[in-house]
Amino acid sequence: MRRGLARWVEGRTIASVEVLHARAVRRHIAGAADLAARLRGQTFGTAARRGKYLWLPLREDAGQRGLEGEAVVLHLGMSGQLLVQPATRDDEKHVRVRITFADGGRELRFVDQRTFGGMALETLDADGVPESVAHIAFDPFDDRFDVSDFARRLRARRTGLKRALLDQTLVSGIGNIYADEALWGARLHYARATEGITAAEADRVIEHARAVMAAALAQGGTSFDSLYVNVNGESGWFERSLEVYGRAGEPCRRCGSLVRRESFMNRSSYFCPICQRHPRHPRW
DNA sequence: CGGAGCTCCTGGGGGC
């Protein structure tokens, strides 16, 4: 998504911002009208990302002074999409925010069925990070991600391994699917107590998380280029590549035993009961 | 403070 924004909206100047659903901009405390007024005439800089958070800094334009040190922060939540569409194209059912550009080209649409995601205009700190992203850990693709630091902080926790993997302040970018896939790859049960995770195990689960996310990116990362058609996250990659997620009752591709689904944290966890042995002292 | 449960939404799909 970040690459798509870099290609399609970087350097373009905003003509108008239309908020069609106030909830989509609820994190912008000053409100929808303020967001629209302050963005008009601003130019997008280079898209940046940390974990699942994405932001577009505003930059100086040739003709006009920019809102230096501010950025449009985006989070897609569970059902958000960013689409670049010709203005003549019919609206998707759940368009929440529309941004048009002074060049008259394609518009940017924030589409979100469940409105768990949203966007806001925020100030950047000295490191160029938006305030709402400052508490988010580096993701495993970031050069600054330090796996030994992750292992140390993981072991200081008193909780279950999967819960920790989903905690974006420990490591970011890992969601429910990637957590299950990484745990399967590392042969670790989701209820392993964090304090008992060895450095080698922490390293293993991060390496598998990185691998599965890289594979997903390779297959789904081009979706932004086909924005002319409605993009959904469920392109090919789902059916072909998942080892355990959504495969309850199907054989584990490593050992053949049946993948199990358990309810946990009000969501589903999928795992192989043989490859991922149940811990003696589980933590949930 | 760290940890855990609740909650915000809309819609698809299955069972009856």
Added chain:
DNA sequence: TGCCCCCAGGAGCTCC
């Protein structure tokens, strides 16, 4: 067909 229930790739908030 209609209704009800469960499920869905997230994370901030509030309680303990």
